[in-house]
Amino acid sequence: MSRRRPLPEFFRHAPFSRSRAMADRLPQSRLQCADVEHLGYGLYRDRAAPALTWADVGLDEPPHGQGPGFLRALLESTEGILSHQSAAHLYGIPLPPWLAGGPEGGHDEDDDRWKVQVTGPGMHLRSRREGVAGHRRRLTAGDVVVRHGLTCTSPERTWLDLAALFRVGQEEHLVVAGDHLVKHPWGDGGRRKPISTPARLRDALYQSPRFKGIRLARAALPHVRVGADSPTETIVRLRLVDAGLPEPDLQVHATELASDPYPADLGYREVRIALQYDGKHHLHPEQRAIDARRDAWFARHGWVVIRITAEDLQDDLRDVIWQIKVHLVRLAA
Known part of the structure; x- marks a missing residue:
């Protein structure tokens, strides 16, 4: 019984096409051996080859x-x-x-x-x-x-x-x-x-x-704007504009200090309103402690902090919009 020809090195690490196999002079009969898996039309893999996953990238x-x-x-x-x-x-x-x-x-x-x-x-x-x-x-x-x-x-x-x-x-x-x-x-x-x-x-x-x-x-x-770290921040910005409010800035700091450690997701610098979206990860104790320090930092510098949740988005930000309008009216009085 003849010994099976080993697959070339290239084919041992990832799936390959029939055209690539033919270019490397690998006969069709070799592709029909038990150690080669047929993945679909013209596609094969070495059954022993480690599979690269999306998590790897x-x-x-x-x-x-x-x-x-x-x-x-x-x-x-x-x-x-x-x-x-x-x-x-x-x-x-x-x-x-x-x-x-x-x-x-x-x-x-x-x-x-x-x-x-x-x-x-x-x-x-x-x-x-x-x-x-x-x-x-x-x-x-x-x-x-x-x-x-x-x-x-x-x-x-x-x-x-x-x-x-x-x-x-x-x-x-x-x-x-x-x-x-x-x-x-x-x-x-x-x-x-x-x-x-x-x-x-x-x-x-x-x-x-x-x-x-x-x-x-x-x-x-x-x-399209530079500065939105998540889809939610983009959606909040667009919804506020649709409601007739001024467009908020992104990644807003309470001070102009280079060492200012706490940016707000969105905000209005001129009237010192900071908007923070609290996603699921904000429920973790460590993140909640960071959020408390962040909010205290803004309050210490005379800012109003409005926190936004998923429930607010489901309600079309009605309460958030109302709070912003109230603050704008107070500052204009």
Whole structure:
């Protein structure tokens, strides 16, 4: 009995495509051996290969449920790139539940929203691949980048593609996505560089040929701001403006001291009103102690602190809006 030919080193660490195997002169018969798992059309993996997980790159599981290694092989075999929701996942862009929940949440697994989104030059991607939603588009070199080892649309192109997924009146979701891309996220040692900038989003929008969602993108872009650390902060800002209040500033400090340790999520500097959103993590004793010190710091410097909760959002911020208006009237008297 002949000895089985070992798989080349490359194939022992991640899924691979048939085209890659053929290019490395691996015969079709070798792909049918028991140590090779057939993942789908033209995709294989060494059964002993460790699976790279999303947790390894600091991301949650995507709705389509496929791992990074599988996607790498998929893109190689289709010559496409990840786009739309799948690219948004690589950037950590927050999406509404109906677009990011996935079939495990009770949605139809045949719905294109829960599939891997791949953009390529031909429509064959849609018809030949189970679990893949294909998009036909010619992309420029600037539209294509590599993130977490996967080829995908650039942050700016991804934001424009997301505009096609929302309807008129849903601009809020696109503003949330834009705010995420332009924020300076916290990292070890402080704030990191943003994924994109408002100027780059604007250039991508106005240099792009017409596309589905262009009007929504044009409506959302003027509302994108640097400084929102969470989708909730963006939503609160937009709701306050919709209520006829002035637009609050983001990441507001009580003083101008460089050592000022406690920024408020939002606020009105001129009238010294600080707005703090208290999410679930604010229920932990350690965080509550930090919040108490933060609020005391603002109060010591003559600020009014208004704390906002999820219940306030469910009530369209009615009480919060009323409190702000009361303070504004008092200061104007």
